[in-house]
Amino acid sequence: MATVRPAVVIADHLGDADRDVSRFVRALHEAGDGRTGVVVLTSDGHRSSVEAAIRAGARAYLHRSHGVDSLLRALRRVAAGETVVTAPRAPQDQDPAGAQARRLVSLLTDRELECLSLLVDGVSTGEMERRLGIATLTVRSHVQSMLSKLGVHSRLEAASLAVRHDLLGARALPSRAG
Structure with a gap:
C-alpha cells in the first residue's frame, strides 16, 4: 500500500509538550521523509523561536495576528519556493x-x-x-x-x-x- 505524504503541514509548536520549536519542526519534516514543507502558524512572536524554526527547516513562520488572507498569500509564496516570516502586529x-x-x-x-x-x-x-x-x-x-x-x-x-x-x-x- 502506497503512503501519501502531505506537501505542506501547518502546525503550532505551542501545542507540543516541550514546546521546543526546532525539535518540533525537525520531527514534522522527518515524518514527511524530508520533503514535507513545515509552516509554523503560531501566537509565539519571539525572535529566537522564529530563528530556531527557520534553522530547523521550516518554510514559513507565521504569526496568527495577520489573518487568513495573509496565510493564503504566505502559502502561495511557500509553494513558489520562498521562506516566509511574519511578525506580530502591533495592537491597532x-x-x-x-x-x-x-x-x-x-x-x-x-x-x-x-x-x-x-x-x-x-x-x-x-x-x-x-x-x-x-x-x-x-x-x-x-x-x-x-x-x-x-x-x-x-x-x-x-x-x-x-x-x-x-x-x-x-x-x-x-x-x-x-
Whole structure:
C-alpha cells in the first residue's frame, strides 16, 4: 500500500509538550521523509523561536495576528519556493497611523499587492513586467492605482509606508532554493 505524504503541514509548536520549536519542526519534516514543507502558524512572536524554526527547516513562520488572507498569500509564496516570516502586529489602538495604512492596503487588489511587494524589493518596471508576465503599460497602471489607493505620490513613498507599517505581512526571506 502506497503512503501519501502531505506537501505542506501547518502546525503550532505551542501545542507540543516541550514546546521546543526546532525539535518540533525537525520531527514534522522527518515524518514527511524530508520533503514535507513545515509552516509554523503560531501566537509565539519571539525572535529566537522564529530563528530556531527557520534553522530547523521550516518554510514559513507565521504569526496568527495577520489573518487568513495573509496565510493564503504566505502559502502561495511557500509553494513558489520562498521562506516566509511574519511578525506580530502591533495592537491597532496603539498605532493609529498603522491602522489607517492597513485599512488603505486592504483596498489593494492582489496584483497591486504584488507590485507593492516588488517596489519594496527595489524592482524596476521592466523587471516587474518580466516577473509578473504583463506589459509595461499594465505594470504602470497597477502601480498608479496602488499609489492612488495608498494616498502617496511616489514609488518610494509607497515602499516606505509598506515597510514602516509592515503592510505586506508575509514578507519573504531570501529563498533557500538553489
